[in-house]
Amino acid sequence: MQGVTAHGEAAAARYAGARVRRVEDPRLLTGRGAFVDDITPPGTLHACFVRSPLARGRITGVDTAEALALEGVHAVLTAADLNPGAHEQWYTLIGRDVPDSPRPPLADGEVRFVGDPVALVVADDRYIAEDAAELVFVDYEPLDPVVDYATAGQREDLVHEGFPGNVSAELTLRDPADLDPIFAGAPHTVRETIHQQASAPVPMETRGLIAWWSAPERELTVWAATQSPHELRMFGSRLLGVGEHQVRVIAKDTGGGFGQKVMPMREEMCVLLASKLVDGPLKWIEDRRENLLSAGQARRAHGDARMAFAEDGTILAAVLDYVEDVGAYPVPWPLQSAAAVGMLFPGPYRVPEGAFTTTCLFSNTAGRGAYRGPWQFESLAREMLLDIAARRLGMDPADLRRRNLLDRTELPYTNPNGMPYDDISPKETFELALEMLDYPAFRAEQERARAEGRYLGVGTCTYVEPTAGALPLYATEGATIRIEPSGKVNVYMSGGSCGNSLETTVVQLTADALGCDIEDVHTIQGDTAIAPMGGGTGGSRSGPMTAGAVAETASQLRERITAIAAHRLEADPVDIELAGGRASVRDDPSRGLTLAEISGIAYFQSESLPKGVPPGLEASGRYRADNPMIWANATHVCTCEVDAETGEVTLLRYIVAEDCGPMINPAVVEGQIAGGTVQGIGGALYEHLAYDADGNPVATTFMDYLLPTAAETPVIEYGHVETPSPGPGGYKGVGEGGAIGATPAVVNAVADALAPFGGTITRLPLTPESLVTLIREARR
Template sequence: MPPIAAARYAGTRVPRVEDLRLLTGHGTFVDDVVRPGMLHAHFVRSPMARARILQIDASEALALDGVHAVFTAADLNADVVDHWYSIIGRHVPDTPRPPLADGEVRFVGDPVALVVAVDRYVAEDAAEHVFVDYDPLEPLVDYEAAAGSDDRVHADYPGNIAGELGGRPAEELAGIFAGAPHVVDQTLYQQAYAAVPMETRGLVVEYSAPTGEMTIWASTQSPHEVRLFCSRTLGMPEHKVRVVMRDTGGGFGQKTVPQREDMCLMIAARKVPVAIKWIEDRQENLASAGQGRHEHGTARMAFDDEGRILAASIDHVQDAGAYPVPWPVQTAAVVGILYPGPYRVPAATFTCRSVFSNTTARAPYRGPWQYESLAREVLLDTAARRMNIDPVELRRRNLLRRDEMPMANPNGMPYSDVTPLETFEHALEILDYDAFRREQAAARAEGRYLGVGTCSYIEPTTSGHGFLGTEGATIRIEPSGAVNVYVSGGSSGNSLETTAVQLAADALGVDIEDVNTIQGDTAVTPFGGGTGGSRSGSMIAGAVAQTAAVLRERILAIAAHKLEAAVEDLELAHGVAGVKGAPGAGISLAEIADIAYFNTAQLPPGVQAGLEASGRYQAQSMMIWANATHVCTCEVDPVTGAVTILRYIVSEDCGPMINPNVVEGQIAGGTVQGIGGALYEHAAYDADGNPLTTTFMDYLLPTSTEVPIIEYGHVETPGPGEGGYKGVGEGGAIGAPPAVVNAVADALTPFGAEITRLPLSPASIVALIDGTGA
């Protein structure tokens, strides 16, 4: 292996290379794409949660000036050839996914027809003139009531069960629970809430009939997934589909895979002569783009007299909505598998069940298995109170340590390279836990109610299997010596551009100003899994390293030949291959490129022309694990129910950090989403299945006024991948809700309140204090 220049950029707070473009308003989002003669699309959506479609009359809409077409299920649905997702695989027992509602609508917002017109305004007006004759049916809005019902959301799913899985038989643990000195169980309900990306969903699709080619400009986290999905849906050759992803204003899982509206645009594009654009408005996004988190479970733990965990179980049920994307049972199973968390649990089991309802689809949302941490961490605090043990002390007795790794949790998940106890202690040290307890006691004497809550979790990142298990990169050094790095993309605010540039600059020993990255265009970038599963940083690191190694070898071979020096005596730095210890004895990358491209007679024997290489990285393990502890302190006003967060601390072990600014930005974004889920956000429905929170007047998001200053601590344990890098994208959203809930519960301890439902709105807190809340 040729010598590698010492890292100069990885591990440093390099400013994001994309910020100048984005902060000055020069980004290119889907709505910025304009094509010649482009038409605009708008969906006619069901106003009912459940009804038969008796007739659709689009004649008045078609008579309006500027209306090009109105498509219904009869026009689009039969064109679907296949529609499985790469991230799940073709053989899973997937759930229904028709492009348009066919015969029956199953939630308010269900797309019934697609209007195509000269602009969005005409399309929206025309949608008002598409008359749909509905025969109302009784909706199954409550997923708990839907489970086991003889009435079915989908006729082929008895009891409305989309799927269920489980661990070892509960009878095998019955003796442990029966003989344990302490057994604590708790049922906790988590409300539905939404990803709410700043940029809603959108597509521009253009089909060329003469060439049989389709180009899609997409707001997506995975351009190659969109390409594959389109190819399957339409039965088109993959090389005839091109997906272009420029800037994407957030995804948070919602844009991981194409949904039904995307299918409609893909199919309709072959039926019109020009490109079609669809941009979702905020009301559509909140009503129809999918929900996360809506679930409940009964968590149970057995303890010995010293508070050590003897066994754990969870029975988990989640709302799948009407048309979940993708198959929801897989992430439900992860809830059960990960429920033991970062604790020393000798025995465990679980059940999980996904239930259809007449509400919007369950869709991926940052850390989709998050409920395991919520249930476990809230239960641990409840157990500590019941056993009269400080919740911090209870965790200290049970948290796994670095020196116990590797090990497998009782459900068979192989943990390695994590530091649960160490990050826990680090976070408490930042807080000064004992000092806070003294402050809390003094405040209570004054009639003020302060609380502290923690959450420790272990998180799977960077799956080593299937579609997500490999990542490619192409690096081309131009004749000028500038470096272009091509990776698949999926950057939606997570700084993959900066990551690729930092890593490539170090790998090739060049200045960061001389490196550029090209991402998001499937016509020129290597195949890759995009953003999801906290995989991007470690996988890009591996792909860049694999590819750069090939180029380094060629660069140094050319330089050694030109300088008449041994390869092992050379080093790469600042775009120059120089002789170690001999300042001035070197050759620039531009000069090496000149030889490689234009003066190939000067190449050493056996070295090929050009300075371009492609490589593919295979993840080095089934999973790379990260872990963290969140600590929240708050004050609760017992009269108004208002919660004020006082301090918020995260100690994270995501391995060495490529860019600490980016890592902390990812932690902050997820943490704020988690705080929103604990205290504010709620995608609520009424008894008839009408969504009640389809504007920001009703759907409450945390603003800068409510967001605390987040304090960061870092413990760095290298993982098994390239550079030791782990994932960090989802952890904040996992750790924040339990920490906030536990802090509120701790503040309410004098009132004997026990939290069983989220969100913790002021009204619900007052009801808990009054003894009237659930």
């Protein structure tokens, strides 16, 4: 992997900006991580779900007798046992008052997708629980399922009563018909319906939690694979009708989440509720089949996208009519991310007029969930449409983009759908990426290859991404920092180890903020009993928000440390410098005190502290994001070769030029980009969470749900453009961008390779079969 840096490099701090080795790696690489399945308190019982084999059916009876008779079985709980214990079920991230769909913990009266949980077996171990689950006999009256979301609005069958037309949510910002005169008068218009298939986040670690209700103390302790411990704590307290102070959530190591573990789903609800009905800790670990069956789908959607162009290729207007499948039980209420698709559709381009509609439709399939860049369809539809337009206008796709991309001189800029852009560099990242590729040289190579009967292609995607958004749960972040009497530093954060290296970056930021050695800083995260309230990992928020929380808190301690040192050294506080774990006088470095000495004074010699300085060296602070959005942007460039006979796609080079502001740790930034990029490649070429006509899932193992491996992934090359944000340290989020930009870049590269055959790619994934079919039809 290689890196190129351009524009506005910030002055390097001692640790921030450096490729510091991840502090979590020693335990993870030596197998000493602590995941939920590694935790088994004494007396732990194990849970297994009985799941529906039907996409839709009425439950007419449940017989649990044989299961209960099996030795080692403690309980078989049905909707009648669990569901009455559920109080409020809303998510803090979304709010109480949205018109959300019903979400019963266990299926009650009707099952609504294959995998719908119908009963919960509690036994001495998972093996017994699985055996018992097979002995629970459920009588169903089959009903016609709504499988094709695209026609769900025309069906009389309703997935949920009270939602006519199977509409979960819909929004029109501006009627697309308002723009008809522009399209009618435009020299060029392009219109296509883009279809994207369903994908799944498939984290390495599946969902899981242990819930232990202590009746004497009336306290619930939960060990969970979660991206947001405080969200789970608040949701759990509302669900059970107990105070938040009665719920403690502990999130140790988490093997990836990608949005799937931000909010508790129905299985987690069941385990929390069941914990009050059993004696001892209750553990549920999802297996991979369950994960693919019921942990949720994402991306399944289509959009009628159209653009109007002037004679020279300048964009005049852009319209998107977007429709998405939200399954039976979406988590969370889907309108926010669906609306973002329309709001962001103009992307980083100069688009004077825009409109969009959004429709979310229920179906009898697994519920839609958050997945890394939930609004990603906007970039897919826009960037595919731009390449299609370029070919029809007889222009190079790069030249069409150059005519329309925003550059820094035009900022701030508000797109026609109301999104206010600033502190971004789309044209700059675009040019850097093409320079790294040597775009003219590739085009020359492509011509030579075509003459030899080989089909090479290049595709790009340039996007903008909102990070550190101002949703209520995400708008603030807290930190507590305690300098121990030894001078060592503990920093407490909400976070948790989800693979995004918050442990490392928080330590880097704290060491710089306090002027101490990084080896002297330790972080404790993911335990709601001791960690400050925070939103957790989601929405590409972690970098800027944790940086703000550390800065707010450390500033209090710096002031206190400086005051103590100045008082003891008889110096002016403005002349005190903090570096290397020492406070010294700027013009006379020999005069100084170590952090341990200052800490000793603060804790044990409080009578000698200067006036107004409290004893001890512990502080809590909370950062509030004053900006409604911090924007990141990037350009992805992919080259490929397509075998016209077999449809095999071989990726040749992959380049990402991104602007996430100054990088706290370039290695972490590049790791986040790489992970998202590989997921985006999978979405373009391999992954498909498919259903048959009866609503049966046909990809519930990795034999059928195909994932890209190292063998299919090219070396990723990185270019960095740094435009500081108005937030703390100038940092921006970077977690979701790779998954947004990769799919369109790969699709456009394949379409470019096959351009000599004609035809238009509008449907994903690009399987060998689909590409061979396209080529054959084009040759007729």
